[in-house]
Amino acid sequence: MEYRLHRYRSACGRLDLAARDYPAAEAGAPVLLMMHGLTRNSADFEPLARHLAGRYRLVVPDQRGRGLSQWDPDPAQYRPDVYAQDMLALLGGLGIARACLVGTSMGGLMAMVMNALRPGLASGFVFNDIGPVLDPAGLARIQGYVGPGGAMASWKEAAARCRAINAVAFPDFGGGDWLAFARRTCRENPEGTVSFDYDPAISRSMDGDALPTVPPDLWPLWDLLGAAPVLVVRGALSDLLGMETVREMARRHSGPYAHVEVPRVGHAPILDELPALAAISAFLKEYVS
Template sequence: MSYQDFYYTSQEGLRLYARLYGDALSPGTPVLCLPGLTRNSKDFGKLAEHLSAQRRVICPDFRGRGLSAYCESWTDYTPQAETRDTFDLMTALGIPHAAVIGTSRGGLVATLMAAQRPGALKGVVLNDVGPEISSAGIKRIMGYAGKMNAPDNWDIAAITLRQMNERQFPTITGPEWHEFARQTFRDEDGKPALDYDTKIGDGLRKGMKLTRGKVPDMWTEFNALLGTPVLVLRGENSDLLSAEAVARMQETHPRLAAVTVKDRGHAPWLDEPEAVTAIDAFLEELDRQA
Protein backbone atom coordinates (compact mmCIF):
# COMPACT_ATOMS: atom_id res chain seq x y z
CA MET A 1 0.00 0.00 0.00
CA SER A 2 1.29 3.45 -0.91
CA TYR A 3 0.92 5.80 2.04
CA GLN A 4 3.09 8.13 4.06
CA ASP A 5 3.50 7.96 7.82
CA PHE A 6 2.61 11.26 9.47
CA TYR A 7 3.12 12.19 13.10
CA TYR A 8 1.82 15.32 14.75
CA THR A 9 1.50 16.67 18.28
CA SER A 10 -1.91 17.45 19.73
CA GLN A 11 -2.61 20.53 21.83
CA GLU A 12 -2.40 18.24 24.85
CA GLY A 13 1.12 17.18 23.88
CA LEU A 14 0.29 13.67 22.60
CA ARG A 15 2.29 12.32 19.68
CA LEU A 16 -0.36 11.03 17.28
CA TYR A 17 -0.19 9.17 13.99
CA ALA A 18 -1.98 9.13 10.65
CA ARG A 19 -1.58 7.50 7.27
CA LEU A 20 -1.58 9.86 4.29
CA TYR A 21 -2.72 8.53 0.92
CA GLY A 22 -2.72 10.31 -2.42
CA ASP A 23 -1.41 13.68 -3.57
CA ALA A 24 -1.91 16.73 -1.37
CA LEU A 25 -2.60 18.71 -4.56
CA SER A 26 -5.33 16.37 -5.87
CA PRO A 27 -8.40 18.35 -6.95
CA GLY A 28 -10.96 16.13 -5.20
CA THR A 29 -12.38 16.91 -1.79
CA PRO A 30 -9.96 15.52 0.82
CA VAL A 31 -11.27 12.70 2.99
CA LEU A 32 -10.74 11.98 6.67
CA CYS A 33 -11.35 8.33 7.66
CA LEU A 34 -12.10 8.01 11.38
CA PRO A 35 -12.06 4.53 12.96
CA GLY A 36 -14.13 2.70 15.53
CA LEU A 37 -13.65 2.39 19.29
CA THR A 38 -10.73 -0.07 19.36
CA ARG A 39 -9.85 0.14 15.66
CA ASN A 40 -7.31 2.18 13.73
CA SER A 41 -6.15 3.42 10.35
CA LYS A 42 -5.54 -0.09 8.98
CA ASP A 43 -9.29 -0.62 8.62
CA PHE A 44 -9.42 1.88 5.76
CA GLY A 45 -6.50 0.55 3.74
CA LYS A 46 -8.40 -0.76 0.73
CA LEU A 47 -10.87 2.13 0.61
CA ALA A 48 -8.10 4.71 1.00
CA GLU A 49 -6.09 3.15 -1.84
CA HIS A 50 -9.17 3.32 -4.04
CA LEU A 51 -10.12 6.89 -3.15
CA SER A 52 -6.57 8.24 -3.33
CA ALA A 53 -6.60 8.12 -7.13
CA GLN A 54 -8.79 11.25 -7.05
CA ARG A 55 -8.14 12.89 -3.67
CA ARG A 56 -6.04 13.13 -0.52
CA VAL A 57 -7.09 10.57 2.09
CA ILE A 58 -6.07 10.89 5.74
CA CYS A 59 -6.51 7.94 8.11
CA PRO A 60 -5.58 8.73 11.73
CA ASP A 61 -5.05 6.44 14.66
CA PHE A 62 -7.02 7.97 17.51
CA ARG A 63 -5.15 8.39 20.79
CA GLY A 64 -4.47 5.03 22.43
CA ARG A 65 -4.79 3.11 19.17
CA GLY A 66 -2.28 1.85 16.64
CA LEU A 67 0.84 4.01 16.48
CA SER A 68 -0.58 6.92 18.48
CA ALA A 69 0.43 7.62 22.07
CA TYR A 70 -1.49 6.14 24.98
CA CYS A 71 -3.06 8.27 27.72
CA GLU A 72 -2.49 7.96 31.44
CA SER A 73 -6.17 7.70 32.40
CA TRP A 74 -9.29 6.15 30.94
CA THR A 75 -10.96 9.53 31.39
CA ASP A 76 -8.85 10.88 28.51
CA TYR A 77 -10.50 8.53 26.01
CA THR A 78 -13.64 10.39 24.95
CA PRO A 79 -15.19 11.38 21.62
CA GLN A 80 -14.71 14.99 22.67
CA ALA A 81 -10.95 14.51 23.08
CA GLU A 82 -10.74 12.65 19.77
CA THR A 83 -12.61 15.50 18.11
CA ARG A 84 -10.00 17.97 19.34
CA ASP A 85 -7.24 15.69 18.09
CA THR A 86 -8.86 15.49 14.66
CA PHE A 87 -9.07 19.26 14.37
CA ASP A 88 -5.39 19.40 15.40
CA LEU A 89 -4.60 16.96 12.58
CA MET A 90 -6.42 19.10 10.03
CA THR A 91 -4.49 22.14 11.24
CA ALA A 92 -1.17 20.30 11.08
CA LEU A 93 -1.88 19.30 7.47
CA GLY A 94 -3.27 22.67 6.44
CA ILE A 95 -6.68 21.22 5.54
CA PRO A 96 -9.48 23.71 6.31
CA HIS A 97 -12.30 21.35 5.35
CA ALA A 98 -12.84 17.74 4.33
CA ALA A 99 -15.36 14.98 3.87
CA VAL A 100 -15.40 12.61 6.82
CA ILE A 101 -15.99 8.87 6.73
CA GLY A 102 -16.60 7.75 10.30
CA THR A 103 -17.02 4.15 11.39
CA SER A 104 -18.88 3.70 14.68
CA ARG A 105 -16.96 5.87 17.22
CA GLY A 106 -15.50 7.78 14.28
CA GLY A 107 -19.01 8.70 13.19
CA LEU A 108 -19.75 10.11 16.63
CA VAL A 109 -16.59 12.21 16.35
CA ALA A 110 -17.75 13.45 12.94
CA THR A 111 -21.06 14.48 14.49
CA LEU A 112 -19.28 16.41 17.24
CA MET A 113 -17.07 18.07 14.62
CA ALA A 114 -20.20 19.34 12.87
CA ALA A 115 -21.55 20.71 16.15
CA GLN A 116 -18.30 22.54 16.94
CA ARG A 117 -17.05 23.62 13.51
CA PRO A 118 -19.66 22.96 10.80
CA GLY A 119 -17.66 24.77 8.11
CA ALA A 120 -14.92 22.14 8.38
CA LEU A 121 -17.17 19.41 6.98
CA LYS A 122 -18.09 19.17 3.30
CA GLY A 123 -19.98 15.92 3.82
CA VAL A 124 -20.18 12.99 6.23
CA VAL A 125 -20.42 9.23 5.73
CA LEU A 126 -21.69 7.52 8.87
CA ASN A 127 -20.68 3.87 8.80
CA ASP A 128 -23.14 1.91 10.95
CA VAL A 129 -23.65 4.61 13.52
CA GLY A 130 -26.10 7.40 14.21
CA PRO A 131 -27.46 9.65 16.94
CA GLU A 132 -29.33 6.70 18.44
CA ILE A 133 -27.51 3.41 19.02
CA SER A 134 -28.81 0.12 20.35
CA SER A 135 -27.91 -1.07 23.84
CA ALA A 136 -27.44 -4.64 22.54
CA GLY A 137 -24.51 -3.58 20.41
CA ILE A 138 -22.95 -1.55 23.21
CA LYS A 139 -23.26 -4.50 25.61
CA ARG A 140 -21.57 -6.79 23.08
CA ILE A 141 -18.68 -4.35 22.63
CA MET A 142 -18.39 -3.91 26.41
CA GLY A 143 -17.99 -7.67 26.66
CA TYR A 144 -14.70 -7.75 24.77
CA ALA A 145 -13.19 -4.24 24.61
CA GLY A 146 -10.16 -4.22 26.88
CA LYS A 147 -10.91 -7.74 28.12
CA MET A 148 -9.74 -9.80 25.18
CA ASN A 149 -6.31 -11.42 25.48
CA ALA A 150 -3.96 -11.47 22.52
CA PRO A 151 -4.13 -14.86 20.74
CA ASP A 152 -1.09 -17.13 20.77
CA ASN A 153 -0.64 -17.07 17.00
CA TRP A 154 -2.17 -15.65 13.82
CA ASP A 155 -4.23 -18.74 13.01
CA ILE A 156 -5.90 -18.60 16.42
CA ALA A 157 -6.42 -14.85 15.94
CA ALA A 158 -8.35 -15.45 12.71
CA ILE A 159 -10.37 -18.30 14.24
CA THR A 160 -11.24 -16.22 17.31
CA LEU A 161 -12.45 -13.28 15.24
CA ARG A 162 -14.47 -15.59 13.05
CA GLN A 163 -16.16 -17.18 16.06
CA MET A 164 -16.95 -13.73 17.49
CA ASN A 165 -18.34 -12.25 14.28
CA GLU A 166 -19.46 -14.96 11.87
CA ARG A 167 -23.15 -14.64 12.70
CA GLN A 168 -23.18 -11.01 11.59
CA PHE A 169 -20.70 -11.57 8.73
CA PRO A 170 -21.75 -14.95 7.30
CA THR A 171 -20.10 -14.63 3.87
CA ILE A 172 -16.55 -13.76 4.95
CA THR A 173 -14.05 -16.41 3.83
CA GLY A 174 -11.20 -17.98 5.78
CA PRO A 175 -8.47 -15.91 4.06
CA GLU A 176 -10.49 -12.75 4.70
CA TRP A 177 -10.65 -13.54 8.43
CA HIS A 178 -6.86 -13.88 8.40
CA GLU A 179 -6.63 -10.49 6.71
CA PHE A 180 -9.02 -9.01 9.28
CA ALA A 181 -6.83 -10.43 12.06
CA ARG A 182 -3.88 -8.47 10.68
CA GLN A 183 -6.01 -5.31 10.81
CA THR A 184 -7.20 -6.05 14.34
CA PHE A 185 -3.90 -6.96 16.00
CA ARG A 186 -0.39 -5.63 15.55
CA ASP A 187 2.59 -7.88 14.84
CA GLU A 188 4.93 -8.18 17.79
CA ASP A 189 7.89 -10.47 17.08
CA GLY A 190 5.77 -12.55 14.73
CA LYS A 191 2.82 -12.87 17.11
CA PRO A 192 -0.47 -10.93 17.39
CA ALA A 193 -0.70 -8.28 20.10
CA LEU A 194 -3.48 -5.92 21.12
CA ASP A 195 -3.35 -2.74 19.07
CA TYR A 196 -5.10 -0.41 21.51
CA ASP A 197 -4.96 0.68 25.13
CA THR A 198 -7.17 -1.57 27.25
CA LYS A 199 -8.17 1.48 29.32
CA ILE A 200 -10.43 2.41 26.38
CA GLY A 201 -12.66 -0.54 27.28
CA ASP A 202 -12.54 0.44 30.94
CA GLY A 203 -13.72 3.92 29.99
CA LEU A 204 -16.67 2.55 28.02
CA ARG A 205 -17.81 0.32 30.88
CA LYS A 206 -17.37 3.00 33.54
CA GLY A 207 -19.18 5.52 31.38
CA MET A 208 -22.12 3.15 30.96
CA LYS A 209 -22.14 2.53 34.71
CA LEU A 210 -22.42 6.27 35.32
CA THR A 211 -25.47 6.41 33.04
CA ARG A 212 -26.90 3.27 34.68
CA GLY A 213 -26.70 1.36 31.43
CA LYS A 214 -28.63 3.91 29.40
CA VAL A 215 -27.04 4.86 26.10
CA PRO A 216 -27.24 8.67 25.68
CA ASP A 217 -28.57 9.81 22.32
CA MET A 218 -27.01 12.52 20.14
CA TRP A 219 -30.05 13.91 18.33
CA THR A 220 -29.21 17.44 19.46
CA GLU A 221 -25.70 17.14 18.03
CA PHE A 222 -27.09 15.45 14.91
CA ASN A 223 -29.03 18.63 14.15
CA ALA A 224 -25.70 20.29 13.40
CA LEU A 225 -25.46 18.01 10.35
CA LEU A 226 -28.74 19.19 8.84
CA GLY A 227 -26.92 21.59 6.52
CA THR A 228 -24.34 18.99 5.49
CA PRO A 229 -24.81 16.14 2.98
CA VAL A 230 -24.82 12.81 4.81
CA LEU A 231 -24.59 9.20 3.64
CA VAL A 232 -25.49 6.45 6.12
CA LEU A 233 -24.23 2.91 5.58
CA ARG A 234 -25.92 0.28 7.73
CA GLY A 235 -24.91 -3.34 8.01
CA GLU A 236 -27.92 -5.52 7.30
CA ASN A 237 -27.22 -7.55 10.46
CA SER A 238 -26.12 -4.64 12.65
CA ASP A 239 -26.91 -4.77 16.36
CA LEU A 240 -25.76 -1.18 16.91
CA LEU A 241 -27.69 0.87 14.35
CA SER A 242 -31.30 -0.17 13.84
CA ALA A 243 -33.30 0.24 10.65
CA GLU A 244 -35.78 2.31 12.67
CA ALA A 245 -33.04 4.74 13.72
CA VAL A 246 -31.97 5.14 10.09
CA ALA A 247 -35.57 5.83 9.08
CA ARG A 248 -35.80 8.56 11.74
CA MET A 249 -32.52 10.04 10.50
CA GLN A 250 -33.96 10.19 6.98
CA GLU A 251 -37.10 11.89 8.27
CA THR A 252 -35.00 14.44 10.18
CA HIS A 253 -32.32 15.21 7.59
CA PRO A 254 -33.39 16.51 4.15
CA ARG A 255 -30.09 15.62 2.46
CA LEU A 256 -29.43 12.19 3.91
CA ALA A 257 -29.09 9.05 1.79
CA ALA A 258 -29.02 5.56 3.29
CA VAL A 259 -27.63 2.29 1.94
CA THR A 260 -27.94 -1.15 3.53
CA VAL A 261 -24.86 -3.36 3.14
CA LYS A 262 -25.91 -6.98 2.72
CA ASP A 263 -24.51 -9.76 4.92
CA ARG A 264 -22.67 -7.34 7.17
CA GLY A 265 -23.08 -6.51 10.84
CA HIS A 266 -21.33 -3.84 12.86
CA ALA A 267 -19.63 -2.44 10.97
CA PRO A 268 -19.31 -2.87 7.17
CA TRP A 269 -15.68 -3.17 6.11
CA LEU A 270 -16.10 -0.55 3.35
CA ASP A 271 -14.73 -2.84 0.66
CA GLU A 272 -18.20 -4.11 -0.25
CA PRO A 273 -19.27 -3.14 -3.80
CA GLU A 274 -22.44 -1.36 -2.66
CA ALA A 275 -20.53 0.59 -0.01
CA VAL A 276 -17.74 1.63 -2.40
CA THR A 277 -20.24 2.60 -5.11
CA ALA A 278 -22.25 4.71 -2.67
CA ILE A 279 -19.16 6.44 -1.28
CA ASP A 280 -17.81 7.16 -4.78
CA ALA A 281 -21.11 8.73 -5.87
CA PHE A 282 -21.36 10.73 -2.64
CA LEU A 283 -17.85 12.16 -2.97
CA GLU A 284 -18.27 12.91 -6.67
CA GLU A 285 -21.36 14.95 -5.85
CA LEU A 286 -19.40 16.86 -3.20
CA ASP A 287 -16.71 17.59 -5.78
CA ARG A 288 -19.33 19.01 -8.14
CA GLN A 289 -20.63 21.29 -5.40
CA ALA A 290 -17.14 22.61 -4.57
Protein backbone atom coordinates in the same frame (compact mmCIF):
# COMPACT_ATOMS: atom_id res chain seq x y z
CA MET B 1 -0.84 1.97 -1.89
CA GLU B 2 1.78 4.38 -0.72
CA TYR B 3 1.18 6.89 2.01
CA ARG B 4 3.19 9.26 4.13
CA LEU B 5 3.19 8.60 7.86
CA HIS B 6 2.36 11.91 9.52
CA ARG B 7 3.32 12.44 13.17
CA TYR B 8 1.66 15.16 15.21
CA ARG B 9 0.86 16.17 18.77
CA SER B 10 -2.50 15.60 20.39
CA ALA B 11 -4.73 18.59 21.10
CA CYS B 12 -3.73 18.40 24.77
CA GLY B 13 -0.05 18.45 23.78
CA ARG B 14 0.81 15.33 25.82
CA LEU B 15 0.76 12.55 23.24
CA ASP B 16 2.48 11.66 19.99
CA LEU B 17 -0.14 10.61 17.45
CA ALA B 18 0.06 9.18 13.94
CA ALA B 19 -1.96 9.30 10.73
CA ARG B 20 -1.63 7.92 7.24
CA ASP B 21 -1.68 10.60 4.54
CA TYR B 22 -2.48 9.16 1.10
CA PRO B 23 -1.76 11.77 -1.59
CA ALA B 24 -4.15 12.58 -4.41
CA ALA B 25 -3.03 12.46 -8.03
CA GLU B 26 -3.91 16.12 -8.51
CA ALA B 27 -3.19 19.08 -6.28
CA GLY B 28 -6.25 20.56 -4.67
CA ALA B 29 -8.25 17.31 -4.70
CA PRO B 30 -10.91 16.96 -2.01
CA VAL B 31 -9.80 15.63 1.37
CA LEU B 32 -11.43 12.72 3.20
CA LEU B 33 -10.78 12.36 6.92
CA MET B 34 -11.45 8.69 7.67
CA MET B 35 -12.02 7.82 11.34
CA HIS B 36 -12.12 4.25 12.63
CA GLY B 37 -14.18 2.55 15.33
CA LEU B 38 -13.52 1.80 18.98
CA THR B 39 -11.07 -1.12 18.72
CA ARG B 40 -9.73 -0.48 15.22
CA ASN B 41 -6.98 1.66 13.71
CA SER B 42 -6.04 3.28 10.40
CA ALA B 43 -5.59 -0.11 8.74
CA ASP B 44 -9.35 -0.58 8.99
CA PHE B 45 -9.74 1.67 5.94
CA GLU B 46 -7.19 -0.12 3.74
CA PRO B 47 -9.90 -1.88 1.66
CA LEU B 48 -11.71 1.40 0.96
CA ALA B 49 -8.46 3.30 0.41
CA ARG B 50 -7.56 0.89 -2.39
CA HIS B 51 -10.59 2.17 -4.30
CA LEU B 52 -10.34 5.89 -3.47
CA ALA B 53 -6.59 6.59 -3.27
CA GLY B 54 -5.42 8.90 -6.02
CA ARG B 55 -8.83 10.48 -6.63
CA TYR B 56 -8.89 12.03 -3.16
CA ARG B 57 -6.41 12.90 -0.47
CA LEU B 58 -7.06 10.44 2.33
CA VAL B 59 -6.08 11.32 5.89
CA VAL B 60 -6.49 8.24 8.06
CA PRO B 61 -5.50 8.61 11.74
CA ASP B 62 -4.81 6.14 14.51
CA GLN B 63 -6.76 7.54 17.44
CA ARG B 64 -4.88 7.83 20.73
CA GLY B 65 -4.34 4.39 22.22
CA ARG B 66 -4.46 2.63 18.84
CA GLY B 67 -2.02 1.65 16.13
CA LEU B 68 1.06 3.85 16.03
CA SER B 69 -0.44 6.52 18.28
CA GLN B 70 0.71 6.77 21.87
CA TRP B 71 -1.37 5.23 24.64
CA ASP B 72 -2.89 7.74 27.05
CA PRO B 73 -1.79 7.26 30.69
CA ASP B 74 -5.17 8.69 31.70
CA PRO B 75 -7.90 6.30 30.43
CA ALA B 76 -10.54 8.94 31.19
CA GLN B 77 -9.33 10.70 28.03
CA TYR B 78 -10.46 7.84 25.81
CA ARG B 79 -13.69 9.46 24.68
CA PRO B 80 -15.16 10.95 21.47
CA ASP B 81 -14.97 14.62 22.44
CA VAL B 82 -11.23 14.28 23.17
CA TYR B 83 -10.65 12.38 19.93
CA ALA B 84 -12.53 15.12 18.05
CA GLN B 85 -10.18 17.75 19.41
CA ASP B 86 -7.24 15.62 18.27
CA MET B 87 -8.75 15.51 14.77
CA LEU B 88 -9.04 19.28 14.65
CA ALA B 89 -5.37 19.50 15.68
CA LEU B 90 -4.47 17.01 12.94
CA LEU B 91 -6.29 18.94 10.22
CA GLY B 92 -4.95 22.26 11.46
CA GLY B 93 -1.38 20.98 11.39
CA LEU B 94 -1.84 19.77 7.81
CA GLY B 95 -3.35 23.09 6.74
CA ILE B 96 -6.68 21.46 5.84
CA ALA B 97 -9.64 23.80 6.27
CA ARG B 98 -12.34 21.56 4.80
CA ALA B 99 -12.83 17.82 4.50
CA CYS B 100 -15.46 15.14 4.06
CA LEU B 101 -15.75 13.25 7.34
CA VAL B 102 -16.00 9.47 7.01
CA GLY B 103 -16.68 7.74 10.32
CA THR B 104 -17.13 4.09 11.20
CA SER B 105 -19.04 3.54 14.46
CA MET B 106 -17.14 5.65 17.05
CA GLY B 107 -15.66 7.62 14.15
CA GLY B 108 -19.17 8.73 13.18
CA LEU B 109 -19.82 9.99 16.70
CA MET B 110 -16.57 11.92 16.42
CA ALA B 111 -17.74 13.44 13.14
CA MET B 112 -20.89 14.79 14.81
CA VAL B 113 -18.85 16.25 17.67
CA MET B 114 -16.36 17.82 15.26
CA ASN B 115 -19.21 19.48 13.37
CA ALA B 116 -20.54 20.95 16.61
CA LEU B 117 -17.08 22.25 17.51
CA ARG B 118 -16.22 23.56 14.04
CA PRO B 119 -19.33 24.29 11.93
CA GLY B 120 -18.57 24.47 8.23
CA LEU B 121 -15.53 22.20 8.44
CA ALA B 122 -17.21 19.26 6.74
CA SER B 123 -18.02 19.21 3.03
CA GLY B 124 -20.07 16.09 3.68
CA PHE B 125 -20.50 13.11 6.00
CA VAL B 126 -20.35 9.36 5.51
CA PHE B 127 -21.65 7.51 8.57
CA ASN B 128 -20.79 3.81 8.62
CA ASP B 129 -23.31 1.92 10.73
CA ILE B 130 -23.74 4.63 13.33
CA GLY B 131 -26.37 7.19 14.23
CA PRO B 132 -27.79 9.23 17.10
CA VAL B 133 -29.36 6.16 18.75
CA LEU B 134 -27.15 3.24 19.79
CA ASP B 135 -28.98 -0.08 20.14
CA PRO B 136 -28.39 -1.58 23.62
CA ALA B 137 -27.91 -5.06 22.10
CA GLY B 138 -24.96 -3.90 20.04
CA LEU B 139 -23.47 -1.97 22.91
CA ALA B 140 -23.69 -5.02 25.16
CA ARG B 141 -21.94 -7.16 22.56
CA ILE B 142 -19.11 -4.62 22.22
CA GLN B 143 -18.76 -4.37 25.99
CA GLY B 144 -18.38 -8.13 26.05
CA TYR B 145 -15.15 -8.23 24.04
CA VAL B 146 -13.38 -4.89 24.55
CA GLY B 147 -10.60 -4.86 27.11
CA PRO B 148 -7.73 -6.93 28.43
CA GLY B 149 -7.01 -10.20 26.69
CA GLY B 150 -4.05 -12.52 26.47
CA ALA B 151 -1.60 -12.47 23.59
CA MET B 152 -2.20 -14.95 20.79
CA ALA B 153 0.47 -17.40 19.69
CA SER B 154 0.14 -16.86 15.94
CA TRP B 155 -1.73 -15.04 13.18
CA LYS B 156 -3.82 -18.17 12.71
CA GLU B 157 -4.95 -17.91 16.34
CA ALA B 158 -5.57 -14.18 15.91
CA ALA B 159 -7.79 -14.87 12.90
CA ALA B 160 -9.72 -17.43 14.94
CA ARG B 161 -10.16 -14.92 17.79
CA CYS B 162 -11.41 -12.26 15.37
CA ARG B 163 -13.85 -14.77 13.94
CA ALA B 164 -15.14 -15.71 17.38
CA ILE B 165 -15.82 -12.06 18.16
CA ASN B 166 -17.17 -10.90 14.82
CA ALA B 167 -18.70 -13.93 13.08
CA VAL B 168 -22.21 -12.64 13.77
CA ALA B 169 -21.39 -9.55 11.67
CA PHE B 170 -19.71 -11.36 8.77
CA PRO B 171 -21.39 -14.77 8.35
CA ASP B 172 -20.02 -15.22 4.83
CA PHE B 173 -16.34 -14.65 5.65
CA GLY B 174 -13.90 -17.46 4.89
CA GLY B 175 -10.48 -18.22 6.34
CA GLY B 176 -8.66 -15.72 4.12
CA ASP B 177 -11.10 -12.97 5.05
CA TRP B 178 -10.54 -13.56 8.77
CA LEU B 179 -6.77 -13.55 8.37
CA ALA B 180 -6.95 -10.24 6.49
CA PHE B 181 -9.26 -8.91 9.22
CA ALA B 182 -6.76 -9.94 11.89
CA ARG B 183 -3.87 -8.31 10.01
CA ARG B 184 -5.77 -5.01 10.04
CA THR B 185 -6.86 -5.31 13.67
CA CYS B 186 -3.85 -6.80 15.44
CA ARG B 187 -0.10 -6.24 15.77
CA GLU B 188 2.83 -8.63 16.00
CA ASN B 189 4.84 -8.30 19.20
CA PRO B 190 8.67 -8.43 19.32
CA GLU B 191 8.59 -11.96 20.77
CA GLY B 192 6.42 -13.17 17.89
CA THR B 193 3.04 -13.28 19.62
CA VAL B 194 0.06 -11.30 18.33
CA SER B 195 -2.14 -8.82 20.24
CA PHE B 196 -5.06 -6.60 19.42
CA ASP B 197 -3.66 -3.23 18.38
CA TYR B 198 -5.19 -1.04 21.06
CA ASP B 199 -4.66 -0.06 24.68
CA PRO B 200 -6.86 -2.39 26.77
CA ALA B 201 -7.67 0.62 28.96
CA ILE B 202 -10.05 1.94 26.28
CA SER B 203 -12.56 -0.49 27.82
CA ARG B 204 -12.82 1.76 30.88
CA SER B 205 -14.77 4.31 28.84
CA MET B 206 -17.52 1.68 28.64
CA ASP B 207 -17.64 0.77 32.32
CA GLY B 208 -20.98 1.21 34.05
CA ASP B 209 -23.62 2.76 31.81
CA ALA B 210 -23.12 2.18 28.11
CA LEU B 211 -20.72 4.71 26.63
CA PRO B 212 -21.06 7.22 29.51
CA THR B 213 -18.79 9.68 27.68
CA VAL B 214 -21.36 10.05 24.89
CA PRO B 215 -24.26 12.45 25.58
CA PRO B 216 -27.46 10.51 26.36
CA ASP B 217 -29.30 12.35 23.58
CA LEU B 218 -27.35 12.65 20.34
CA TRP B 219 -30.19 14.06 18.25
CA PRO B 220 -29.15 17.68 18.92
CA LEU B 221 -25.74 16.86 17.41
CA TRP B 222 -27.43 15.28 14.41
CA ASP B 223 -29.63 18.32 13.92
CA LEU B 224 -26.51 20.53 13.84
CA LEU B 225 -25.47 18.88 10.58
CA GLY B 226 -27.87 21.30 8.93
CA ALA B 227 -28.01 20.97 5.15
CA ALA B 228 -24.65 19.22 4.72
CA PRO B 229 -24.74 16.18 2.40
CA VAL B 230 -25.02 12.89 4.29
CA LEU B 231 -24.61 9.24 3.32
CA VAL B 232 -25.53 6.53 5.82
CA VAL B 233 -24.18 3.01 5.28
CA ARG B 234 -25.89 0.31 7.33
CA GLY B 235 -25.15 -3.37 7.63
CA ALA B 236 -28.40 -5.26 7.12
CA LEU B 237 -27.54 -7.42 10.15
CA SER B 238 -26.47 -4.50 12.33
CA ASP B 239 -27.19 -4.75 16.05
CA LEU B 240 -26.10 -1.16 16.73
CA LEU B 241 -27.95 0.95 14.14
CA GLY B 242 -31.65 0.17 13.76
CA MET B 243 -33.76 0.97 10.70
CA GLU B 244 -36.12 3.08 12.80
CA THR B 245 -33.16 5.32 13.64
CA VAL B 246 -32.10 5.47 9.98
CA ARG B 247 -35.59 6.59 8.96
CA GLU B 248 -35.64 9.25 11.68
CA MET B 249 -32.19 10.46 10.58
CA ALA B 250 -33.57 10.95 7.08
CA ARG B 251 -36.72 12.69 8.35
CA ARG B 252 -34.79 15.18 10.47
CA HIS B 253 -32.06 16.00 7.96
CA SER B 254 -32.65 19.13 5.87
CA GLY B 255 -29.96 18.54 3.26
CA PRO B 256 -29.10 15.83 0.73
CA TYR B 257 -29.44 12.41 2.35
CA ALA B 258 -28.77 8.94 1.02
CA HIS B 259 -28.88 5.54 2.68
CA VAL B 260 -27.50 2.21 1.51
CA GLU B 261 -27.86 -1.17 3.18
CA VAL B 262 -25.17 -3.84 2.84
CA PRO B 263 -26.73 -7.34 2.71
CA ARG B 264 -25.41 -10.17 4.90
CA VAL B 265 -23.19 -7.83 6.96
CA GLY B 266 -23.58 -6.57 10.52
CA HIS B 267 -21.68 -3.97 12.52
CA ALA B 268 -19.81 -2.57 10.77
CA PRO B 269 -19.38 -2.94 6.99
CA ILE B 270 -15.79 -3.08 5.74
CA LEU B 271 -16.81 -0.56 3.01
CA ASP B 272 -15.35 -2.60 0.18
CA GLU B 273 -18.70 -4.35 -0.35
CA LEU B 274 -20.14 -3.54 -3.78
CA PRO B 275 -23.27 -1.71 -2.53
CA ALA B 276 -21.18 0.38 -0.13
CA LEU B 277 -18.54 1.19 -2.74
CA ALA B 278 -21.11 2.19 -5.34
CA ALA B 279 -22.95 4.44 -2.89
CA ILE B 280 -19.77 6.06 -1.55
CA SER B 281 -18.35 6.67 -5.03
CA ALA B 282 -21.62 8.24 -6.25
CA PHE B 283 -21.96 10.37 -3.11
CA LEU B 284 -18.39 11.69 -3.30
CA LYS B 285 -18.67 12.39 -7.03
CA GLU B 286 -21.86 14.39 -6.62
CA TYR B 287 -21.21 16.29 -3.41
CA VAL B 288 -17.50 16.26 -2.60
CA SER B 289 -15.62 16.26 -5.92
